[in-house]
Each structure stands twice: as structure tokens, then as C-alpha cells.
Amino acid sequence: MVNGKLNGRVGRGILTVSSFVIFFLIWQVASQIFGIRPVILPTPVAILRELASSPGWYLLQGWYTLLTTLAGFGLAVVIGVLLSILIVEVKILDSTLYAFILALNTVPKVAVAPLFVIWLGTGSQPKIAISFLIAFFAIVIDAVLGLRSVPPEMLDLAATLRGGRWDVLRRIRFPCALPSLFAGMKVAMSLALVGSVVGEFVASEHGLGYVILAAQGTFDTPRVFAAIFVLAAGGMVLFWILSLLERRVMPWHASLQVRH
Amino acid sequence: MVIMAQARATPEGAATTDRASAPVHVEAVGVCKHYGGRESVQALGAISLTIAKGQFISILGPSGCGKTTFLRCIAGLEKPSGGTLAVGGQTVDRPPSDMGMVFQRDVLLDWRTIYDNIFLPIEFRHESRKPYEKRAQELLKLFGLAGFDRHFPPQLSGGMRQRAAICRALIADPSLLLMDEPFGALDAMTRDQLNVELQRIWQATHKTVVFITHSIPEAVFLSDRIEVFSPRPGRIALSLDIDLPRPRRMAMRHEPEFNHYCSKIRELFEDMGLFQEE
Numbered sequence: 067m068v069n070g071k072l073n074g075r076v077g078r079g080i081l082t083v084s085s086f087v088i089f090f091l092i093w094q095v096a097s098q099i100f101g102i103r104p105v106i107l108p109t110p111v112a113i114l115r116e117l118a119s120s121p122g123w124y125l126l127q128g129w130y131t132l133l134t135t136l137a138g139f140g141l142a143v144v145i146g147v148l149l150s151i152l153i154v155e156v157k158i159l160d161s162t163l164y165a166f167i168l169a170l171n172t173v174p175k176v177a178v179a180p181l182f183v184i185w186l187g188t189g190s191q192p193k194i195a196i197s198f199l200i201a202f203f204a205i206v207i208d209a210v211l212g213l214r215s216v217p218p219e220m221l222d223l224a225a226t227l228r229g230g231r232w233d234v235l236r237r238i239r240f241p242c243a244l245p246s247l248f249a250g251m252k253v254a255m256s257l258a259l260v261g262s263v264v265g266e267f268v269a270s271e272h273g274l275g276y277v278i279l280a281a282q283g284t285f286d287t288p289r290v291f292a293a294i295f296v297l298a299a300g301g302m303v304l305f306w307i308l309s310l311l312e313r314r315v316m317p318w319h320a321s322l323q324v325r326h
Numbered sequence: 327m328v329i330m331a332q333a334r335a336t337p338e339g340a341a342t343t344d345r346a347s348a349p350v351h352v353e354a355v356g357v358c359k360h361y362g363g364r365e366s367v368q369a370l371g372a373i374s375l376t377i378a379k380g381q382f383i384s385i386l387g388p389s390g391c392g393k394t395t396f397l398r399c400i401a402g403l404e405k406p407s408g409g410t411l412a413v414g415g416q417t418v419d420r421p422p423s424d425m426g427m428v429f430q431r432d433v434l435l436d437w438r439t440i441y442d443n444i445f446l447p448i449e450f451r452h453e454s455r456k457p458y459e460k461r462a463q464e465l466l467k468l469f470g471l472a473g474f475d476r477h478f479p480p481q482l483s484g485g486m487r488q489r490a491a492i493c494r495a496l497i498a499d500p501s502l503l504l505m506d507e508p509f510g511a512l513d514a515m516t517r518d519q520l521n522v523e524l525q526r527i528w529q530a531t532h533k534t535v536v537f538i539t540h541s542i543p544e545a546v547f548l549s550d551r552i553e554v555f556s557p558r559p560g561r562i563a564l565s566l567d568i569d570l571p572r573p574r575r576m577a578m579r580h581e582p583e584f585n586h587y588c589s590k591i592r593e594l595f596e597d598m599g600l601f602q603e604e
């Protein structure tokens with residue numbers, strides 16, 4: 067019935083947007099009916115009003131956080147992909163470096179955040195470092211998984227073509243790893259955002275994390291929520307950009323999806 | 327064992343003289359293969375055979391008898407546990423350079439168009455595409471893929487994908503073509519079609535072909551000689567020259583001569599106990 071019509075891309079978009087609208091409607095109506103105080107939970111309308119009162123300022127704070135996130139994410143992708151190539155290509159690194167990285171991954175990275183302030187000061191470096199650290203593991207783990215997901219027959223084919231390591235990596239392993247790498251990058255992007263906010267919590271004079279912390283100090287709950295809204299919107303846009311990029315880079319993947 | 331000895335002792339007809347005098351392309355002497363360490367499986371008995379340049383040889387045998395293993399040894403993908411194996415006079419210790427291989431599954435790269443898939447061997451040789459472009463077009467046309475060169479593999483049927491895999495194996499014009507049950511997954515109609523196409527291209531180019539199949543008529547239709555393997559560990563149970571005029575036509579499969587070869591192999595399989603009739 068409804069499903070039949072709302073299966074396409076546009077249909078799914080409509081469903082997603084309407085679920086958001088319904089969520090905010092319930093929130094708005096419920097807080098009015100139950101008379102929830104704004105200091106506990108402001109209504110969506112109040113949050114939007116707060117955003118509209120100084121949009122430029124929120125955008126600027128968001129810009130800081132965005133730059134930190136992108137720097138941390140970018141570093142994580144570059145270093146993570148390079149390391150995973152080494153791990154896959156150099157046998158000894160699997161049981162040493164990779165095993166070490168997997169073990170380190172169990173350490174809660176946020177707990178290390180204050181250390182970075184001691185090591186790197188209060189500038190943008192410690193925030194980028196935290197953002198990088200949190201995102202890095204998702205990239206390495208998924209990239210290694212992807213680089214190893216090559217069907218053995220494909221490696222046989224490459225062997226009969228007398229392919230050198232670099233050829234096999236570039237023309238076979240890497241494209242095989244892309245779907246997995248993109249999955250890792252999507253996770254890493256959200257984690258990088260978490261990392262920069264945590265960095266701004268620990269020591270900062272700007273960015274959305276700082277806004278939240280400062281507003282919390284004065285019980286300015288609408289401002290806290292306004293910053294969270296900007297964060298959420300930014301996170302969604304970043305995720306959407308990655309999905310778009312994924313479709314551009316892997317058109318064959320899209321063609322697979324159309325058939326099945 | 328007795329069957330094999332008998333079969334070896336009565337070679338069917340003499341090889342056509344011109345090919346018998348052609349230079350040796352593949353020579354196996356006592357090639358055997360064990361897999362695994364302690365509980366090792368002997369996949370391949372001692373295989374000795376000689377393939378002349380330009381010959382079309384089929385390897386026929388029950389599944390699990392070591393056909394793929396033997397072909398992988400020729401391809402340099404597997405190291406024999408014993409015996410010697412030479413391609414073009416050189417001991418195989420890595421994949422020979424002048425060889426193309428078609429696998430049971432097409433192994434096309436989904437992220438490349440059919441055209442780009444076909445050029446993979448050229449890219450791996452770090453050669454320019456230019457000199458091969460005409461050949462690629464010819465191959466695409468010969469195998470009925472013209473107009474599909476911009477498609478991605480998932481958009482094609484199984485038969486078309488396997489055709490593309492054959493084009494890929496042929497693009498660099500190798501003198502040795504190894505094919506491991508290339509048509510095993512295809513429907514009978516497509517299979518017949520591809521058999522005819524393969525024969526045509528072989529007649530035009532006279533490559534040495536080692537072709538694995540478990541279809542008796544397919545082997546008889548295509549081959550100069552059929553090597554029938556015994557159940558695991560595979561040994562050569564029968565080496566059968568097929569003296570049928572070429573080009574062979576599909577209709578020949580109903581002629582008595584053709585069926586004579588088929589029933590000869592079928593009887594051998596029956597003697598091996600491979601067909602259990604209730």
C-alpha cells in the first residue's frame with residue numbers, strides 16, 4: 067500500500083522528513099501540555115528563537131568545531147589508510163602493530179583528552195588530536211577489513227597477470243576495500259565530531275562544545291539546545307556529503323543496488 | 327588401477343602428424359600434489375603428459391579428482407609436491423608470462439566497465455592501451471559483446487560475463503590459454519554457443535588450450551585430445567585422440583563417430599563406478 071509508493075529515494079526522503087516533523091511536534095505539544103520549565107527542556111520553538119537571535123554567532127562557533135572535526139577526520143583518513151595498507155602488505159605488522167591498535171582501541175579515548183591539553187596546550191592542536199584519535203580506530207579497522215575482503219580468485223587472477231604489489235593494491239585491493247572504507251569513514255566522521263566537542267569541553271574559548279559548557283554554567287538551557295541543534299545539523303550534513311561522495315566514487319555499487 | 331593400465335596401453339589412434347611434430351608447449355612429468363600438513367590430502371597422482379604447441383587438450387574427470395589443482399600447477403598458482411612441470415621449456419615457478427587464464431567464475435572487477443575489465447592484463451603489463459584497442463573491439467564483436475563495453479559487470483548475464491572474461495584472457499594474445507570449467511555455470515544453449523565461438527577463435531589463432539570440463543560431449547566437441555582423470559588422487563586413466571574433422575558443428579553430436587568417443591569415455595566412467603544405476 068503506502069510502502070509500494072514510498073520505496074524510491076524521494077519517497078524515503080519524505081518519510082524521513084515527516085518523522086522529524088512528528089518528533090518535534092510531539093516535543094512541542096508535550097512540553098506545553100505538561101508545562102515543562104524551559105530550564106529543564108525548552109520547546110523546539112524556543113530553541114529556534116534562540117538560534118534566530120544570533121545566527122551569525124552560532125555559525126561562527128559551528129565553523130570552529132567544523133574545522134577541528136575536518137582536520138581530525140582528514141588526518142585519521144590519511145594516516146589510517148596508510149597504516150592499514152602497511153598492515154595488510156607487511157605480514158609482521160599484523161601480529162604487532164595491528165594487534166596493538168586493536169588493544170588500544172579498548173581504551174576509552176575521551177579519557178585521554180585532558181592529557182592532550184597538558185601535552186599540546188589550549189590551542190586548536192589538542193582538539194584536532196582528540197578528534198583524530200577517536201576517528202582513527204574506526205578508519206583503520208574498517209580499512210584493514212576491506213583490504214582483506216578481496217576474493218581469493220581475484221588475487222589468483224592478479225597472480226596470473228604477474229601483478230606487482232602496487233598494481234594489485236591499486237587496481238584490486240583498494241577498490242575492493244572502498245565499500246568497507248566508506249562505512250568506516252561514516253562512523254569516523256561522527257566520532258571526529260564527538261572528539262572535537264570533547265576537546266572543546268576540556269579547554270577552549272570557542273566552538274560549540276565551549277558554548278554548551280558555558281551555557282550550562284549559567285543554566286541557559288535553550289542555548290545548550292541551540293548548540294546541540296547546530297551540532298546535529300552539521301553532523302547530518304557531513305554524513306550526507308560522505309554518502310554523496312560514496313555514490314560518486316562507487317557508481318558500480320549503486321548499479322548493484324538498483325538490480326537487487 | 328587395472329582399468330588405467332589397460333586404457334594407457336591402448337591409445338586410440340595416432341595423433342595427427344603435423345601436431346605431433348609441433349614443438350612441446352607444456353610438459354608434465356610425474357606431477358603430484360599433496361595439500362595440508364599432517365592430515366595431508368593427495369589431490370593429484372603422478373600426472374605425465376605432453377601438450378604440443380597449438381593443441382586443444384581437455385581434462386575430463388569426476389569432481390574432486392584434481393583437475394583444478396593440475397591446471398593451477400600449470401598456471402604457476404600452486405607448486406607441485408613432486409615431479410617436474412615446464413611451460414615453453416621453462417620450469418614453472420611463477421605464472422608464465424605468455425598465458426591467459428579463464429576461471430570457473432568470471433572474476434570480473436565490478437568497479438570497472440566491461441571495456442576496462444578487458445584491459446586489465448594490459449595495465450598489469452604497464453603497456454599502452456592504444457595498440458590493443460582494435461583487438462579489444464574485435465574480441466568484443468566476436469563474443470557478441472559489442473555495445474556492452476560501457477556496461478558494468480553486474481548489469482550483464484552470466485553468459486555475457488563469462489564471454490568478457492574470455493576476452494580479457496585473450497586481449498594480450500597469449501599462446502597458452504588455460505580454462506577451468508569456464509562454461510560450467512551456464513545454461514545449455516549459451517554453453518553450445520560459446521563452444522562454437524571458442525572453437526572458431528582457436529582455429530583462427532591456434533593457441534595451445536588446456537580446457538577443463540566435466541561434460542563429455544563438450545570435451546569431444548572441442549578437443550584434439552582428451553585426458554580422462556581417475557577419481558582422487560587424479561591420474562590419467564585414458565588419453566584419447568579425437569580425430570573428427572574441423573570445424574566441428576553442433577549437429578555432429580548426433581553422428582555415430584562422435585557418439586563412439588562419448589560412449590568410450592562414459593564406459594570408462596562406468597568402470598570406475600562413477601555412475602550408480604539403481
Ligand SMILES: Nc1ncnc2c1ncn2[C@@H]1O[C@H](COP(=O)(O)OP(=O)(O)O)[C@@H](O)[C@H]1O
Nearest residue numbers: 361362367369388389390391392393394395396
Ligand atoms: N587448497 C586446498 N587445500 C586442501 N585441499 C584442497 C585444496 N584445493 C583442493 N583440495 C582438495 O584436492 C582435491 C582436488 O581438488 P580439485 O583440484 O579442486 O578437483 P577438481 O577441480 O577436479 O574438482 C579435492 O579433494 C579437494 O578437496
Ligand SMILES: [Mg+2]
Nearest residue numbers: 393394395507
Ligand atoms: Mg575444479
